[in-house]
Amino acid sequence: MAATTEPTVDAHVADNAASQANKKKKAKKVVADNTRYQGIEEIMPVSIRSSHAKGRHAVASKDLAAGTLVAIEKATAMIVRNQSFVNICHCCLGPVTMKTQTRPKVDAQGKQLEGQLERFTVPTHSCTKCKMAAYCSENCQNAHAAEHAVQCDALAECNKIASTHEVPLEHLRAVLALIGRRTVDGADNSKQQEPEFAAEAKDAKPTCYNCVSDLNPNRHYIDRDSLNNLPAALKEVLALVPGSARITLSEAVEIACIFNTNNHPLMVNNHQVLALFPFSSLYFHHSCNPNCVYIGGGNGVLYVRTISDVPADADLTISYVELYQPREQRRRDLLLTRHFWCKCRRCSTLLSKSVDRFMDGIQCAECKRGVMIFEETKEVQDINELMTDISALDQEIQGKFAECESCPAKIEVTKLVDVLKAAITDYGAAHMVLQQQGDLKTARHQLEKFVHDYEEKHVLSPYNAYLINTYITLARVCTQLGDVDRAIRYNGIVVERMQGPPDCNNAVPDNYPRLAEYNMTMGDMCLKQAKKKAANKTPVGRNITRRYLKEAKTSLESAFKARSVIYGADSPRAEEASKMLADAKKEYDEYVKATEKKKTKKQQQQAVAPAASGSDAQAQQEGTASA
Ligand SMILES: C[S@+](CC[C@H](N)C(=O)[O-])C[C@H]1O[C@@H](n2cnc3c(N)ncnc32)[C@H](O)[C@@H]1O
DSSP states (O other), rough: OOOOOOOHHHHHHHHHHHHHHHHHHHHOOOOOOOOGGGTTHSSSSSSEEETTEEEEEEEESSSSTTTOEEEEOOOOEEEEEGGGGBBBBBTTBBBBOOEEEEEEEOOTTEEEEEEEEEEEEEEEEEEESOOOOSSSSSSHHHHTTHHHHHHHHHHHHHHHHHHHHTOOHHHHHHHHHHHHHHHHHTGGTTTOOOOOOOGGGGGGOBBOOOGGGGGOOGGGOOHHHHHHHHHHHHHHHHSSSGGGGOOHHHHHHHHHHHHHHHOOEEEEETTEEEEEEHHHHSSSEEEEEEEEEEEEEEEGEEEEEEEEOOOOBBBBEESSOOOOSHHHHHHHHHHHHTTSSSHHHHHHSOGGGHHOOOOOOOOTTTTTSEEEEOOOOOOOOOOHHHHOOHHHHHHHHTEEEEEOOSOOOOEHHHHHHHHHHHHHHHHHHHHHIIIIIIOOHHHHHHHHHHHIIIIIITOOOOTHHHHHHHHHHHHHHHHHHOHHHEEEHHHHHHHHHHTGGGGGSSSSOOOOOOHHHHHHHHHHHHHHHHHHHHTOOHHHHHHHHHHHHHHHHHHHHHHHHHHHHOOOOOOOHHHHHHHHHHHHHHHHHHHHHHHHHHHHHHHHHHHHHHHHHHHHHHHHHHHHOOO
């Protein structure tokens, strides 16, 4: 991979087509070599395998309990996303502090306004030359210096180059970040490197640059416009990289596609980071019913943990997309972002036999119980085809009927598709009010109307993903509007339905991170609301308080269990859930005790009262008698 003579952009595009075709042919014959990655087997309970059918993949080396750590990997390269650019450190992802400065004020034409100054904020530590890297401290800036030095001149021009060639800025930044890694690894001196695996995050070293070329760029799936413009943009970028660190244009395009296809988004304090973890991307395949999760820690470290018990030899899988979506939506998301058509077991099962039918389906207008679905069979091979060939679906459904699974009713598939299309349009319109106008009250009204039109009128299955996603938004909107009782009700619907119908429930896996967070929110809201409602001493008030406290306990118990599995029993997130659970239990026990005490006192009084009135009567009688 050493620097060689630069090919022209056109030659590069032609080369690509040929090398892609060759690679496709080769891929069928060659079983990948795992040697470079075998070190992981010594420290983690995984076996790494390679086969014609699955390519490289990881399996459990023994029976694993839910919550077992199966990999720790530090990113080869990461980029803080454009919108969070100055918020988190480009070295360790810690928070960046800002300082205020002043500068001469200018008018709309850029003319300096005499004697007028304006204040603006900049990161306390940043590269003053390119202004494209922010840090949390001087230490981090120094630690990143060698990696940054080879990128600095190019980063300074990146914005301009990206907009001239109409390519995403992040594609260019990703290539530069990888060039930075390659330099500090010493790969520019053709040094052979091996990935070093660690059992603890503190010992993890970034996976070396050389492993990047093992990843699949899935170039034929990337949208043609950005792929066509990329070589010219990267050519300009490479010209600004110091000669010793420079790579060939072909290699730059290849690693841009690899980063684009294989990066994992990490959320760090609500800021998004894109990071490349070659080992995890290579060996943990995607499944829509995964048995592992990946969790991004600070410092660009990725943890992979089992979320269910996994028997020895079973494939270890993670999900690259949001799971509570209709199957076709998940597949399209994967095609757009990861550039492959999902063939996991869940997606390969007939829709009519899968829990997916509820998320996709409409409700039978006759019996108002059964779901009706359209069994879509067409595999989309190419993203460009997906964008352009909308008539394919129309042709496929002509003259077909969908049957109700509970009664003999049938409808034309074209009508079923019309219902779904209308639901998607209305769903989009209701959410648009929120996004564009930010008007919470109107948005709530629209979202509740969607629920009324599609659930209460029995149009969509109650488990349909558009309905659940509407409840998710409604819970958030009601919280913002201060209607906590309603927010609790909507959040409760989400928690209950997200697991799928009772007799068919693995719409999301056990210990699914999003579900854990909805349980956490539920527990938090119920606990706070119960404390407020406790002031209401009427029987109704007491009932509500007790119900909320009970709900808080149940939700927090689930959240604590799930967070311990997902993040580890000693993680700060599990600890937070444990503290809240202890608080909920204490509040519940004390409330029950206090109300029981009151009840007993009242009962005693009531028990004494008839006796007292009895003796009064007797006394009266006696009195009368004595009188
Ligand atoms: C780089 S990794 C896996 C490594 C791959 N097995 C190999 O040896 O090159 C991700 C790639 O595996 C394939 N893949 C993973 N999960 C898949 C799934 N559920 N359905 C179809 N292909 C999948 C896709 O081609 C994807 O781009």
